[in-house]
Amino acid sequence: MVSVDPIEFHSEEEPYRDRIDSYQRKTGLTEAIQTCIGQLNGIPIAIGVMDFQFMGGSMGSVVGKKITSLIEYATNESLPVIIVCAFGGARMQEGSFKAWK
Template identity: 80%
Template sequence: NSSIKTSTSGRYLTIREGSKDPNVIQKYRHLWIPCENCYALNYKRFLKSKINICGQCGYHLKMSSLERIELLIDPGTWDPMNEDMVSVDPIQFHSEEELYKNRIDFYQRTTGLTEAVQTGRGRLNGIPIAIGVMDFQFMGGSMGSVVGEKIARLIEYATNQSLPLILVCASGGARMQEGSLSLIQMAKISSALYDYQSNKRLFYISILTSPTTGGVTASFGMLGDIII
Protein backbone atom coordinates (compact mmCIF):
# COMPACT_ATOMS: atom_id res chain seq x y z
CA ASN A 1 0.00 0.00 0.00
CA SER A 2 1.27 3.45 -0.88
CA SER A 3 1.09 6.40 1.50
CA ILE A 4 -1.16 8.52 -0.70
CA LYS A 5 -3.47 11.09 0.81
CA THR A 6 -6.38 12.67 -1.03
CA SER A 7 -7.66 16.17 -0.51
CA THR A 8 -10.57 17.99 -2.05
CA SER A 9 -11.00 21.71 -2.49
CA GLY A 10 -14.34 22.58 -4.01
CA ARG A 11 -14.63 20.83 -7.34
CA TYR A 12 -10.91 20.07 -7.65
CA LEU A 13 -9.09 16.96 -6.52
CA THR A 14 -5.39 16.23 -6.16
CA ILE A 15 -3.32 13.44 -4.65
CA ARG A 16 -0.36 14.40 -2.50
CA GLU A 17 2.31 11.75 -2.69
CA GLY A 18 4.98 11.55 -0.04
CA SER A 19 7.65 10.16 -2.36
CA LYS A 20 8.52 10.33 -6.03
CA ASP A 21 7.74 6.63 -6.44
CA PRO A 22 7.46 5.92 -10.20
CA ASN A 23 5.42 2.77 -9.48
CA VAL A 24 2.69 4.83 -7.85
CA ILE A 25 2.59 7.25 -10.78
CA GLN A 26 2.51 4.35 -13.23
CA LYS A 27 -0.34 2.66 -11.34
CA TYR A 28 -2.60 5.71 -11.56
CA ARG A 29 -1.41 6.96 -14.95
CA HIS A 30 -4.82 6.51 -16.62
CA LEU A 31 -6.50 8.69 -13.97
CA TRP A 32 -3.88 11.12 -12.75
CA ILE A 33 -1.24 13.46 -14.18
CA PRO A 34 1.85 14.15 -12.01
CA CYS A 35 2.84 17.77 -11.44
CA GLU A 36 6.34 18.51 -12.74
CA ASN A 37 6.97 20.83 -9.80
CA CYS A 38 5.53 19.30 -6.61
CA TYR A 39 4.82 15.76 -7.92
CA ALA A 40 1.21 15.86 -6.73
CA LEU A 41 -1.11 13.74 -8.87
CA ASN A 42 -3.88 15.76 -10.51
CA TYR A 43 -7.10 14.08 -11.59
CA LYS A 44 -7.29 14.32 -15.39
CA ARG A 45 -10.96 15.23 -15.46
CA PHE A 46 -10.49 18.26 -13.21
CA LEU A 47 -7.09 19.31 -14.54
CA LYS A 48 -8.56 20.16 -17.94
CA SER A 49 -11.18 22.39 -16.32
CA LYS A 50 -8.32 24.16 -14.49
CA ILE A 51 -6.49 24.74 -17.81
CA ASN A 52 -3.60 22.48 -16.72
CA ILE A 53 -2.80 24.31 -13.48
CA CYS A 54 -1.75 22.06 -10.59
CA GLY A 55 -4.38 22.09 -7.85
CA GLN A 56 -1.71 21.64 -5.18
CA CYS A 57 1.01 24.20 -5.96
CA GLY A 58 -0.41 26.28 -8.84
CA TYR A 59 2.28 25.18 -11.30
CA HIS A 60 1.37 25.56 -14.97
CA LEU A 61 1.73 22.18 -16.68
CA LYS A 62 2.46 21.92 -20.40
CA MET A 63 -0.40 21.98 -22.90
CA SER A 64 -0.59 20.31 -26.30
CA SER A 65 -1.36 22.32 -29.42
CA LEU A 66 -4.83 20.74 -29.56
CA GLU A 67 -5.56 21.79 -25.97
CA ARG A 68 -4.52 25.37 -26.74
CA ILE A 69 -6.69 25.45 -29.86
CA GLU A 70 -9.66 24.21 -27.82
CA LEU A 71 -8.93 26.90 -25.23
CA LEU A 72 -8.56 29.80 -27.68
CA ILE A 73 -10.90 29.07 -30.59
CA ASP A 74 -14.70 29.21 -30.46
CA PRO A 75 -16.25 25.71 -30.67
CA GLY A 76 -17.00 24.57 -34.21
CA THR A 77 -15.01 27.33 -35.92
CA TRP A 78 -11.55 25.71 -36.22
CA ASP A 79 -10.51 25.14 -39.85
CA PRO A 80 -6.97 23.67 -40.14
CA MET A 81 -4.68 24.52 -43.05
CA ASN A 82 -1.89 22.59 -44.81
CA GLU A 83 -2.34 19.45 -42.71
CA ASP A 84 -0.94 17.28 -45.51
CA MET A 85 2.53 18.87 -45.37
CA VAL A 86 5.10 16.49 -43.87
CA SER A 87 8.87 16.55 -43.47
CA VAL A 88 11.12 14.41 -45.62
CA ASP A 89 14.90 14.10 -45.26
CA PRO A 90 16.22 16.94 -47.45
CA ILE A 91 19.89 16.58 -46.48
CA GLN A 92 19.79 12.82 -45.79
CA PHE A 93 20.70 13.35 -42.17
CA HIS A 94 22.04 10.26 -40.41
CA SER A 95 23.11 9.71 -36.83
CA GLU A 96 24.28 6.76 -34.80
CA GLU A 97 21.04 6.77 -32.81
CA GLU A 98 18.15 6.84 -35.29
CA LEU A 99 17.33 7.89 -38.84
CA TYR A 100 15.64 11.29 -39.12
CA LYS A 101 12.72 9.84 -41.07
CA ASN A 102 12.18 7.20 -38.39
CA ARG A 103 12.08 9.88 -35.71
CA ILE A 104 9.47 11.81 -37.70
CA ASP A 105 7.38 8.65 -38.05
CA PHE A 106 7.66 8.00 -34.30
CA TYR A 107 6.45 11.46 -33.30
CA GLN A 108 3.64 11.34 -35.83
CA ARG A 109 2.41 8.10 -34.26
CA THR A 110 2.76 9.20 -30.64
CA THR A 111 1.33 12.73 -30.99
CA GLY A 112 -1.18 12.26 -33.80
CA LEU A 113 0.31 15.33 -35.50
CA THR A 114 2.02 15.58 -38.87
CA GLU A 115 4.45 18.31 -37.72
CA ALA A 116 5.41 20.53 -34.78
CA VAL A 117 2.86 23.24 -35.60
CA GLN A 118 -0.85 23.39 -36.31
CA THR A 119 -2.07 26.30 -38.42
CA GLY A 120 -5.54 27.37 -39.42
CA ARG A 121 -8.33 29.88 -39.10
CA GLY A 122 -11.15 30.21 -36.62
CA ARG A 123 -12.99 32.66 -34.41
CA LEU A 124 -11.91 34.05 -31.05
CA ASN A 125 -14.90 35.50 -29.20
CA GLY A 126 -16.58 35.80 -32.59
CA ILE A 127 -13.63 37.58 -34.24
CA PRO A 128 -12.15 35.78 -37.28
CA ILE A 129 -8.42 35.17 -36.85
CA ALA A 130 -5.50 33.24 -38.33
CA ILE A 131 -3.62 31.21 -35.74
CA GLY A 132 -0.61 28.93 -35.52
CA VAL A 133 0.10 26.81 -32.43
CA MET A 134 3.42 25.01 -31.94
CA ASP A 135 3.62 21.72 -30.06
CA PHE A 136 6.70 20.94 -27.95
CA GLN A 137 5.77 17.25 -27.80
CA PHE A 138 6.71 16.90 -31.49
CA MET A 139 10.53 16.86 -31.59
CA GLY A 140 10.77 19.63 -29.04
CA GLY A 141 8.74 21.97 -31.26
CA SER A 142 11.80 22.34 -33.48
CA MET A 143 11.42 24.46 -36.60
CA GLY A 144 12.24 22.68 -39.84
CA SER A 145 11.29 23.47 -43.42
CA VAL A 146 7.68 22.28 -43.04
CA VAL A 147 7.09 24.23 -39.82
CA GLY A 148 8.53 27.34 -41.47
CA GLU A 149 6.48 26.86 -44.63
CA LYS A 150 3.23 26.32 -42.74
CA ILE A 151 3.75 29.46 -40.66
CA ALA A 152 4.79 31.52 -43.71
CA ARG A 153 1.70 30.38 -45.62
CA LEU A 154 -0.48 31.22 -42.63
CA ILE A 155 0.97 34.74 -42.51
CA GLU A 156 0.43 35.18 -46.26
CA TYR A 157 -3.16 34.01 -45.88
CA ALA A 158 -3.74 36.45 -43.00
CA THR A 159 -2.21 39.22 -45.12
CA ASN A 160 -4.44 38.51 -48.12
CA GLN A 161 -7.57 38.18 -45.95
CA SER A 162 -6.66 41.11 -43.64
CA LEU A 163 -6.99 38.92 -40.56
CA PRO A 164 -5.40 39.42 -37.13
CA LEU A 165 -2.68 36.85 -36.48
CA ILE A 166 -1.80 34.87 -33.34
CA LEU A 167 1.26 32.61 -33.11
CA VAL A 168 1.65 30.47 -29.98
CA CYS A 169 5.34 29.57 -29.68
CA ALA A 170 6.77 26.47 -27.99
CA SER A 171 10.10 25.46 -29.44
CA GLY A 172 13.67 24.46 -28.74
CA GLY A 173 14.77 26.28 -31.90
CA ALA A 174 15.82 25.29 -35.40
CA ARG A 175 15.79 21.59 -36.33
CA MET A 176 19.39 20.47 -36.66
CA GLN A 177 18.45 17.46 -38.81
CA GLU A 178 17.62 19.82 -41.69
CA GLY A 179 20.76 21.95 -41.45
CA SER A 180 20.72 25.38 -43.09
CA LEU A 181 17.25 24.71 -44.53
CA SER A 182 15.87 25.07 -41.02
CA LEU A 183 17.83 28.27 -40.38
CA ILE A 184 16.51 29.97 -43.50
CA GLN A 185 12.97 29.61 -42.14
CA MET A 186 13.77 32.43 -39.73
CA ALA A 187 14.36 34.87 -42.58
CA LYS A 188 11.40 33.57 -44.60
CA ILE A 189 8.92 34.01 -41.75
CA SER A 190 10.36 37.39 -40.74
CA SER A 191 10.04 38.60 -44.34
CA ALA A 192 6.39 37.51 -44.49
CA LEU A 193 5.74 39.26 -41.18
CA TYR A 194 7.35 42.47 -42.46
CA ASP A 195 4.85 42.60 -45.30
CA TYR A 196 2.02 41.76 -42.89
CA GLN A 197 2.93 44.36 -40.27
CA SER A 198 4.70 47.18 -42.11
CA ASN A 199 3.05 47.19 -45.53
CA LYS A 200 -0.45 45.99 -44.65
CA ARG A 201 -0.34 47.35 -41.07
CA LEU A 202 -2.15 44.35 -39.62
CA PHE A 203 -2.13 43.12 -36.02
CA TYR A 204 0.08 40.26 -34.79
CA ILE A 205 0.14 38.78 -31.26
CA SER A 206 3.03 36.52 -30.25
CA ILE A 207 2.45 34.23 -27.26
CA LEU A 208 5.66 32.77 -25.79
CA THR A 209 5.00 29.58 -23.85
CA SER A 210 7.55 27.49 -21.98
CA PRO A 211 9.96 26.78 -23.49
CA THR A 212 10.54 29.18 -26.38
CA THR A 213 14.21 29.43 -27.35
CA GLY A 214 16.65 29.54 -30.26
CA GLY A 215 15.59 30.41 -33.79
CA VAL A 216 11.92 30.88 -32.90
CA THR A 217 12.81 33.49 -30.28
CA ALA A 218 15.27 35.12 -32.69
CA SER A 219 12.63 35.49 -35.41
CA PHE A 220 8.84 35.61 -35.21
CA GLY A 221 8.68 35.05 -31.44
CA MET A 222 9.95 38.58 -30.76
CA LEU A 223 8.25 40.38 -33.65
CA GLY A 224 4.72 40.62 -32.27
CA ASP A 225 2.90 43.93 -31.93
CA ILE A 226 2.03 42.49 -28.54
CA ILE A 227 4.25 39.81 -26.95
CA ILE A 228 2.71 37.75 -24.15
Protein backbone atom coordinates (compact mmCIF):
# COMPACT_ATOMS: atom_id res chain seq x y z
CA MET A 1 0.00 0.00 0.00
CA VAL A 2 1.25 3.45 -0.85
CA SER A 3 -0.27 6.91 -0.46
CA VAL A 4 -1.82 8.59 -3.45
CA ASP A 5 -2.67 12.24 -4.00
CA PRO A 6 -6.44 12.21 -4.69
CA ILE A 7 -6.89 15.96 -4.19
CA GLU A 8 -3.65 16.96 -5.96
CA PHE A 9 -2.32 18.76 -2.88
CA HIS A 10 0.43 21.33 -3.40
CA SER A 11 2.37 22.94 -0.59
CA GLU A 12 4.67 25.92 -0.79
CA GLU A 13 7.57 23.49 -1.11
CA GLU A 14 7.16 20.77 -3.72
CA PRO A 15 4.12 18.83 -4.96
CA TYR A 16 2.90 16.25 -2.45
CA ARG A 17 3.39 13.33 -4.88
CA ASP A 18 7.03 14.40 -5.37
CA ARG A 19 7.52 14.56 -1.58
CA ILE A 20 6.19 11.01 -1.18
CA ASP A 21 8.44 9.75 -4.00
CA SER A 22 11.44 11.52 -2.47
CA TYR A 23 10.90 9.97 0.99
CA GLN A 24 10.35 6.54 -0.54
CA ARG A 25 13.72 6.76 -2.29
CA LYS A 26 15.45 8.29 0.75
CA THR A 27 14.23 5.70 3.28
CA GLY A 28 13.59 2.62 1.12
CA LEU A 29 10.12 2.46 2.71
CA THR A 30 6.75 2.82 1.01
CA GLU A 31 5.15 4.46 4.06
CA ALA A 32 5.87 5.73 7.58
CA ILE A 33 4.92 2.44 9.31
CA GLN A 34 5.91 -1.19 9.10
CA THR A 35 3.61 -3.80 10.62
CA CYS A 36 4.06 -7.50 11.31
CA ILE A 37 3.21 -10.45 13.50
CA GLY A 38 6.03 -11.90 15.55
CA GLN A 39 7.09 -13.04 18.98
CA LEU A 40 8.48 -11.22 21.99
CA ASN A 41 10.09 -13.59 24.50
CA GLY A 42 8.10 -16.40 22.90
CA ILE A 43 4.77 -14.56 23.16
CA PRO A 44 2.96 -13.98 19.84
CA ILE A 45 2.36 -10.25 19.22
CA ALA A 46 1.20 -7.82 16.56
CA ILE A 47 3.57 -4.87 16.17
CA GLY A 48 3.66 -1.65 14.21
CA VAL A 49 6.75 0.57 14.13
CA MET A 50 6.70 4.08 12.69
CA ASP A 51 9.81 5.63 11.14
CA PHE A 52 10.24 9.36 11.79
CA GLN A 53 12.58 9.60 8.80
CA PHE A 54 9.57 9.11 6.50
CA MET A 55 8.00 12.60 6.51
CA GLY A 56 8.32 12.87 10.28
CA GLY A 57 6.21 9.77 10.78
CA SER A 58 3.35 11.56 9.06
CA MET A 59 0.10 9.67 9.32
CA GLY A 60 -1.55 9.55 5.92
CA SER A 61 -4.31 7.26 4.73
CA VAL A 62 -2.03 4.23 4.40
CA VAL A 63 -0.58 4.53 7.91
CA GLY A 64 -4.09 4.67 9.35
CA LYS A 65 -5.21 1.72 7.24
CA LYS A 66 -2.19 -0.38 8.26
CA ILE A 67 -2.72 0.39 11.97
CA THR A 68 -6.42 -0.44 11.69
CA SER A 69 -5.70 -3.71 9.86
CA LEU A 70 -3.07 -4.65 12.46
CA ILE A 71 -5.45 -4.02 15.36
CA GLU A 72 -8.32 -5.86 13.65
CA TYR A 73 -6.08 -8.88 12.97
CA ALA A 74 -4.74 -8.87 16.53
CA THR A 75 -8.25 -8.65 17.93
CA ASN A 76 -9.44 -11.59 15.83
CA GLU A 77 -6.40 -13.64 16.88
CA SER A 78 -6.42 -12.46 20.54
CA LEU A 79 -2.89 -11.02 20.21
CA PRO A 80 -1.47 -8.12 22.18
CA VAL A 81 -0.64 -5.07 20.03
CA ILE A 82 2.49 -2.95 20.35
CA ILE A 83 2.72 0.30 18.39
CA VAL A 84 5.93 2.30 18.43
CA CYS A 85 4.77 5.78 17.50
CA ALA A 86 7.00 8.43 15.94
CA PHE A 87 4.51 11.03 14.87
CA GLY A 88 5.48 14.51 13.77
CA GLY A 89 2.16 15.83 12.48
CA ALA A 90 -0.87 15.11 10.40
CA ARG A 91 -1.12 15.17 6.64
CA MET A 92 -4.48 16.92 6.80
CA GLN A 93 -4.83 16.87 3.03
CA GLU A 94 -5.52 13.12 3.22
CA GLY A 95 -7.74 13.17 6.29
CA SER A 96 -11.04 12.56 4.52
CA PHE A 97 -9.77 9.96 2.04
CA LYS A 98 -9.26 6.25 2.25
CA ALA A 99 -7.08 6.12 -0.82
CA TRP A 100 -4.32 3.67 -1.59
CA LYS A 101 -3.22 1.36 -4.34
